[in-house]
Every structure is written in structure tokens, then in C-alpha cells.
Amino acid sequence: MSVQKFPTRLSVVIAMALTNVSLSIYASDGVFEEVIVVTGKRLPVFSNLTDMADQPIPVTDIAALVGQMPGAALINNGGLSGQVAYRGVFGSRIGTTLNGQRFESGGPNMMDPPLHYAPPVLVEKIEVSRGTPGLEFGPALVGGVNAVLKQVPFQATSKVEGHYDLTASGRGNNGSQAVGGIAGMANDRYRGHMLFSDEHGQNTEFPAGTIASSAFDRQVYGLAGGMQSGSSTYDVEFRHHATGPTGNPPFGMDIEYVDADFARLGWASNFGDINVTASAGYADIAHGMNNFALRPAPANPALYRRTLTDATTWVGSVKIDMPTAAGLFKAGLDTQLADKSASIGNPNSPGFVLQSLPAIVLKRTGMYLQIQPSLNDWRFLLGVRVDGHNAEAGRASTGPAVPAMPASLALAFNGASRQWQATTVDALARVWRVQGDANWRLSLSRRNRAPDYVERFAWLPTAASAGLADGNTYVGNQNLNYETATTLDAGVDLLWGNGYVRPTVYITGISNYIQGIPFDTTPGIIDSVVEQVSNMNGDSTPLQFNNVDARLYGFDMDFGYQLNRSLGLNGSLTVNRGERRDIDDQLYRLAPPRLMLGMNYQRRSWGINFKSTYHHRQSRVSESNSEIPTSGYTLFDLSSHWQPTPDLTLLAGIENLFDSQYSEHLGGYNRVAAGDVGLGERLPGSGRSLFLSVQVTR
Ligand SMILES: [Cu+2]
Structure with missing residues (x-):
């Protein structure tokens, strides 16, 4: 396996800095994208490609790899439940696609964030926007990530050739193993492959013992193929995912299963200078979680919980681009329709059923227009995107064994309109310039995010909060407005002689930032049904999602210097800050400043890497989310x-x-009454681990 860590082997860039290849990348809007190549094969290196070949450390969760990038971090909610944090936000504030396909996660607590469906052994590369993603990416408030799975490429001739790319890896710490890859055939007209992966591991060890409920189990298999004829290309893919019992220590439950089917159809063609692409996608995710199978069951049989969820997403898009006298013109239309639901039960009490998120329907249709003019060596990009959003919930029902108070909340929910619609307008302006060895870039954007279904429709106060994992109980808010982020970022990519440095500064103002705030003006005094129900669930001070105002700003950069043919130094620095603007508080779950320094020694066929990562203390914590430094x-x-x-x-x-004991600031607090971490304590990071990996390709 050759999933490898940031930072980079940009040393190759240095050699290529003045070639046409690198300049042509900087001349396109690819300058606003970072590509992490997750493969042991040496690929042709372009200046925005991050070739990981010199820092190879396999990861269990691909989100952990993205989290190594400048500006990014990993939110660790469980072995296969990692979310990418980027420039101060995480969750659905970062758009995530898989082979360009958007879909809704199955669970209301994001046990299955989008990258859960991209096992590292199947990933070819990850495209991460540097700052706000392009408008064709679709809605995204702050960042955008697309994981691209391996495939057998078309060949140059009509001769059919076999191809495979297989990886096996293991880690000592949790006895985990991952095997998988692709195998198939292709010629110049057809390509096809099978894919599979199988990963499992035991509980993670840290210097003082074991983290309970940190085991994992995931299998994926599928088929994909393509055809090209004349100026048209067609492709089709199908995958089945089966995640077995997998722990989520900072949550109240663990994954029992995730069963998912993905299908996608794509078409691309060109008519003279005009390129047209169209795609359709389907994702169907069934998910179950509970608080008794993987972790010690509650002593009281009435406290057993099992939640079952469903999410079906249909997507479609048509995109066109063509050169015009004013520059490259792009336009597109994309649409998404999702059906979601969640129902809480107790296997010991069949009458105890609560449809906590009943028959939710989320619809969105958007279109964008974009033009890329240039003036001398200045490049510009101007675009606008409009989305129509529609969200609707069905009627909540509760079983006969449900107490009167939650049942009365369901009745009140059913009496409300349970319907929302809005139109959002996104805009993006970029300018960049190649000037000798310096590539200057500036981007100004206005982006929006519609509230997710938990934020809007969760009528029952529960800990489900799209993975916040702060121990608070949350209730939704039907009066929520959408979030609007205005971001200005500026940076320069300097490449000279034997070195490079690529700093970026950014500031983002978010109006209507969605944040849990005390349910009423008398927190702690239980004078409402929501507070009574929340109190029954162990939290007398529930939070309700509300619109507030927030500000994010920060600085990140990567850098490197090649001392001689064999020895190189590199590193990155990330500083993110986030504050409420309406009150004096910090934003929740912001990664502390981080400095990575690496040294690599490279011979023709082998290399060694030594890396140190300094994580600063984090004392800027969110009081609203009861966050601990x-x-x-x-x-x-x-x-x-x-x-x-x-x-x-x-x-x-x-x-x-050195088997250090440490707590990742983004790691959450333990909620499992077993193992060697106390209840409510910050979860420790993994102890020392040996890893081995073999990859064969042909
Ligand atoms: Cu779940």
C-alpha cells in the first residue's frame, strides 16, 4: 500500500519550475487546487501535484491523509469516521465528492462522512481546493475535496492489455490489515476493472493501555468500465460498501453496519471546440448503530438504543465549456434529490420507537456561469452560481412505549409546516499572475450552505449533531437561515533554485453561522418540554441550532529546500483562528497551530524519511460547546x-x-465505559506503531 503523508516531494517541482509544463499549470485555474497522489507509482510531476512517494505512511482513513495538508486537520470521530477540517471548519461546510459524485451521508451524526466511502487502498488521488472551490464543484462553504478512485486507463493501441494495482498493508499497533485494489483490461476503445478492498483492525493502543471501541471492519467491491468512440467517452461504475462493527469512542453509539450501493454514469464529448459532459449518480445508504454491541451494554435494559437510518441520493449534471474571444467560458446545471430518515429504538422494548428524522426530502438544483479572461500575464476568473433549495420533513410518529413528553414533541413537530425553501447566490472572482518564479494568486468568494437535516428538523433532543461530539444534546430549528461566507484569500507560490515556499493568508466572515446556543433564556432551569426530555437523556442544558455570526482567519504555507541530489528538507505551517462575532467566544474544534518539518534521503530505488510534527497547545476553546483546552x-x-x-x-x-502519549485537540471525549480511557476524558492519540506495505502494479 502506498498511501503516503504530506508534506511533499515538491523537490521535483524545483527542477521543473521554469519549464513550460509547470508554467502551463500555473496559467490555468489549477493553481487553486492541490492534488495528493496516493500511489507508489512515480507519476509525471506537475507543479500542483503533491507526490507522496517520499513520505510513505499508510493511513486507515483517507481523511487522515487530507488532514496533513497545510490548512487542514483531521476530526477523529472513530477509525472510519474521520472528517476533514480545513481552514477552521469541518463537516458539511466542506464539500466532498467521490469520483465527482455528491451524496448524503447515512447517519445524522456522520459516522459515515463522505470519505468513509473511499478506502485508502482504492484511492488514486485526492483533489483539494486551495481555499474556496470552483463553482462547477457545486455548493461548498469553505473548502472542497474530491477523492478519485483507481481505474484501468485506456491504452494507446487496439491490443488488449491487462492491468492490476494491488496493495496489502498492516499495522502493529491495532493488528490491522488492509488488502485491496483493482484488476482489469483495456485497449484504446474499452476499459474495465473489478475493485475490492477488505480492511479490519482491533482496538488502538496508546502508551497507558487500550482505547475501547476503536476497532473497525470495512469491505468494498465493485465494477467499472468505459468506452471511447470518436470524440465521445462513456463510463459506468458500481460499488457496494459493507462496513461492519466499527467503534466511535466520542459518540454515544458505535457503527453496527453501513450497507451502501453507489452507481454512476458519465458521458463526455466534444463538438469542435465545445466540450460537453453529463453524469448521473445514485447512492443508497442503510446504516445501523447501537450502544450495546461493541461497547459495554447499559446495565438498565431500558437504556439500550439502536438507531436505523437511510439515505438515498440521486444526482445529475450537465456541463459545457468553450473558448471564446473573452476567454474560456463554462456553464453547467446540476441537481440533487435526497431522501433521508432516522428512527431510534430499543431492542428490549419493541414499542419504544421514535422517528427522530421522519421522511426528510432535500432537493437542490443549481446552475453556474463562468468566464476566464486574461490580460497580458494576468489571468482572471469571474463566475456566479445560483441554487434553489427545498427541504421537507414528513410526520414524526412515536411508539406506544415512548413516554408522554417526547410524544408531545412529535405532535408539536407534526403541527408545524416542516417545509423550507430558499435561493442562494454564490459568486467567485479570482486573479493570478505568473511572474518569473513567483505565482501570485488572489481569490474573493461568496458561498452559501443550506442547513443540514439535523440542524433544521431534529425535533427530539439527542446528541446527534453531524459529528460535533461535544457531549451536548441538540435540537433542530425550523427557522434557520442558510449560512453565507465571504472569503478573501491571497498567496504566492515562490519557486527558486533549490527551494520553494507557498504561503497563503485568508479571512472568512460567515453570517448566519449555524451554532448550538442555549435552548432558552433560562438555561439550567428546566421549564420546557425540550429541556425535560433532554434532561431525561442526561443533559439538562440542551442546545438549539441557531444563526449567529462568525469570523475565521489564518495563515498556512508549505516549503522545501533540496540540499543536494539525495537530501531534501520540507515542511508546512498551519495557523487557523475562529471566533464568534456576536459574543466573545471562540469557534468549536479548531485545530491548534501545527508545524511539520521533514527530512528525506532519496537514492535511486529507495529512500528514508524522518518527520516531526509539533502541535501547539490549544487554549482558544469554545465555551458554548463546553470545549476543554x-x-x-x-x-x-x-x-x-x-x-x-x-x-x-x-x-x-x-x-x-517515541511512543508519546498525547491528546489530539480534535479527537473528542471518550464515551465508552471500558478500556483504559476514563469516561469524559479526552481521547488519546495512537501509540507507537510499526507499519508494512506491499504494492504491486502492472
Ligand atoms: Cu450512526
């Missing part, structure tokens, strides 16, 4: 790779070399 720590990793033949890559190394 964490102290700083430094971790050291050692890794090596050996490529005896072009088809074979071996990796070996040690993560957390």
Missing part, C-alpha cells in the same frame, strides 16, 4: 520505501517513534 506535543515518524522494480513498492516505518 489541550496541551501541545511533538510526534516523530520514520518511514522508508524501496522500489526494487517499477512494479513493486515496499514501505516500512514507525509512527510515533
Whole structure:
């Protein structure tokens, strides 16, 4: 396996800095994108490609890999439940697609965030927008991530050739194994492959013991193919995902199963200078979670909980681009229709059923127009995007064994309109300029996010909050407005001689930022049904999602210097801040400042990497989310790779070399009454781990 960590092997960039190849990348709007190549194969390196081949450390969750990038971090909600944090936000504020396909996660607490469906052994590369993504990406408030799965490419001739890309890897710490990859055939007209992956691991160890409920289990298999004829290309893919019992220590329940089917059809053609693409996608996710199978069951049989959820998403898009006298013109139309539901039960009491998110229907249709003029060596991009949103909930029902108070909340919910619609307008303006070895870039955007179904429709106070994992009980708010973010970011990519440095500063103002605030003006005094029900669930001070105002700002950069042919230094620095503007408080779950420094020694067929990562303490915490500060720590990793033949890559190394005990600030608090972490304590990070990986490709 050759999933490898940031930062980069941009040393190659240095050699290419003045070639036409790199300049042409900087001349396109690709300058606003970062591509993480997740493969041991050496690829042609363009200046915005981050080739990981020198820092190979396999990850269990691909979100952990994206989290290594400048500006990014990992929200660790469980072994397979990682969310990407980027420039101060996470969750649905970051748009995420898989092979360009958008879909809704199955669980209201995001046990299955979008990248849950991209097992690392199947991922070819990850495209991460540097700042606000382009308008064709679709709605996204702050960042955009697209995971691209491996595929067998079309060949140059009509001769049919076989191809495979298989990886097996293991880690010592949790005895985990991952095997998987693709195998198929292709010629110049047809391509087809099978894909599979199988991953499982035991509980994670840290220096003082074991983290209970941190085991995982996931299988994926599928088929994909394509055809090209004349100026048209067609492609089709199908995948089935089966996640088995997988722990979520910072949540009140663990994954029992996730069963999902994905299908996608694509078409691309060109008519002279005009390129047209169209796609249709389907995702159907069934998910169950409980608080008794993987973790110790409650002593009281009445407190057993099992929640079943469903999410079906249909998407479609048509895009066109064409050169005009004023520059490249792009336009497109995309639409999404999702049906979602969640129902809470107790296997010991069949009459105890609450439809906590009943028959939710989310619809969105958007279109965008964009033009890319240029003036001398200045490049511009101007675009606008309009989306119509519609959200609707069905009627909530409760079983006969449900107490009167929650039942009365369901009645009140059924009496409300349960319907929302809005039109949002996004705008994007970019300017960049290639000037010798410096590539200047500036981007100004206005982006929107519609409230998710939990924020709007959760009538029952529960801890489900799209993965906030702050221990609070949340209730939805039908009067929520959509969030609007205005972002200005500016940066420069400097490439000279044997070095490079790529700093960016940004500021984002978010109006109507959705945040849990005390349910009423008398928090702690239980004088409402919501507070009574929440109190029954163990939290006398529930929060309700509301629109507030927030501000994010920060600075990130990566840098490197090649000392000689073999020895290179590189690193990155990330500083993100987030504050409420309406009250004096910090935003919740902001990663502390982080400095990574790496050294790599590279020979023709092998290399060694040493990396240190300093995480500062985080004392800027959110009082509103009862967030606890964490102290700083430094971790050291050692890794090596050996490529005896072009088809074979071996990796070996040690993560957390000195077996340090530490708590990731974004890791959440333990809610499992077992193992060696106390209830409510910050979850520790993984202890020392040996890893090994073999990848064969052909
Ligand atoms: Cu779940």
C-alpha cells in the first residue's frame, strides 16, 4: 500500500519550475487546487501535484491523509469516521465528492462522512481546493475535496492489455490489515476493472493501555468500465460498501453496519471546440448503530438504543465549456434529490420507537456561469452560481412505549409546516499572475450552505449533531437561515533554485453561522418540554441550532529546500483562528497551530524519511460547546520505501517513534465505559506503531 503523508516531494517541482509544463499549470485555474497522489507509482510531476512517494505512511482513513495538508486537520470521530477540517471548519461546510459524485451521508451524526466511502487502498488521488472551490464543484462553504478512485486507463493501441494495482498493508499497533485494489483490461476503445478492498483492525493502543471501541471492519467491491468512440467517452461504475462493527469512542453509539450501493454514469464529448459532459449518480445508504454491541451494554435494559437510518441520493449534471474571444467560458446545471430518515429504538422494548428524522426530502438544483479572461500575464476568473433549495420533513410518529413528553414533541413537530425553501447566490472572482518564479494568486468568494437535516428538523433532543461530539444534546430549528461566507484569500507560490515556499493568508466572515446556543433564556432551569426530555437523556442544558455570526482567519504555507541530489528538507505551517462575532467566544474544534518539518534521503530505488510534527497547545476553546483546552506535543515518524522494480513498492516505518502519549485537540471525549480511557476524558492519540506495505502494479 502506498498511501503516503504530506508534506511533499515538491523537490521535483524545483527542477521543473521554469519549464513550460509547470508554467502551463500555473496559467490555468489549477493553481487553486492541490492534488495528493496516493500511489507508489512515480507519476509525471506537475507543479500542483503533491507526490507522496517520499513520505510513505499508510493511513486507515483517507481523511487522515487530507488532514496533513497545510490548512487542514483531521476530526477523529472513530477509525472510519474521520472528517476533514480545513481552514477552521469541518463537516458539511466542506464539500466532498467521490469520483465527482455528491451524496448524503447515512447517519445524522456522520459516522459515515463522505470519505468513509473511499478506502485508502482504492484511492488514486485526492483533489483539494486551495481555499474556496470552483463553482462547477457545486455548493461548498469553505473548502472542497474530491477523492478519485483507481481505474484501468485506456491504452494507446487496439491490443488488449491487462492491468492490476494491488496493495496489502498492516499495522502493529491495532493488528490491522488492509488488502485491496483493482484488476482489469483495456485497449484504446474499452476499459474495465473489478475493485475490492477488505480492511479490519482491533482496538488502538496508546502508551497507558487500550482505547475501547476503536476497532473497525470495512469491505468494498465493485465494477467499472468505459468506452471511447470518436470524440465521445462513456463510463459506468458500481460499488457496494459493507462496513461492519466499527467503534466511535466520542459518540454515544458505535457503527453496527453501513450497507451502501453507489452507481454512476458519465458521458463526455466534444463538438469542435465545445466540450460537453453529463453524469448521473445514485447512492443508497442503510446504516445501523447501537450502544450495546461493541461497547459495554447499559446495565438498565431500558437504556439500550439502536438507531436505523437511510439515505438515498440521486444526482445529475450537465456541463459545457468553450473558448471564446473573452476567454474560456463554462456553464453547467446540476441537481440533487435526497431522501433521508432516522428512527431510534430499543431492542428490549419493541414499542419504544421514535422517528427522530421522519421522511426528510432535500432537493437542490443549481446552475453556474463562468468566464476566464486574461490580460497580458494576468489571468482572471469571474463566475456566479445560483441554487434553489427545498427541504421537507414528513410526520414524526412515536411508539406506544415512548413516554408522554417526547410524544408531545412529535405532535408539536407534526403541527408545524416542516417545509423550507430558499435561493442562494454564490459568486467567485479570482486573479493570478505568473511572474518569473513567483505565482501570485488572489481569490474573493461568496458561498452559501443550506442547513443540514439535523440542524433544521431534529425535533427530539439527542446528541446527534453531524459529528460535533461535544457531549451536548441538540435540537433542530425550523427557522434557520442558510449560512453565507465571504472569503478573501491571497498567496504566492515562490519557486527558486533549490527551494520553494507557498504561503497563503485568508479571512472568512460567515453570517448566519449555524451554532448550538442555549435552548432558552433560562438555561439550567428546566421549564420546557425540550429541556425535560433532554434532561431525561442526561443533559439538562440542551442546545438549539441557531444563526449567529462568525469570523475565521489564518495563515498556512508549505516549503522545501533540496540540499543536494539525495537530501531534501520540507515542511508546512498551519495557523487557523475562529471566533464568534456576536459574543466573545471562540469557534468549536479548531485545530491548534501545527508545524511539520521533514527530512528525506532519496537514492535511486529507495529512500528514508524522518518527520516531526509539533502541535501547539490549544487554549482558544469554545465555551458554548463546553470545549476543554489541550496541551501541545511533538510526534516523530520514520518511514522508508524501496522500489526494487517499477512494479513493486515496499514501505516500512514507525509512527510515533517515541511512543508519546498525547491528546489530539480534535479527537473528542471518550464515551465508552471500558478500556483504559476514563469516561469524559479526552481521547488519546495512537501509540507507537510499526507499519508494512506491499504494492504491486502492472
Ligand atoms: Cu450512526
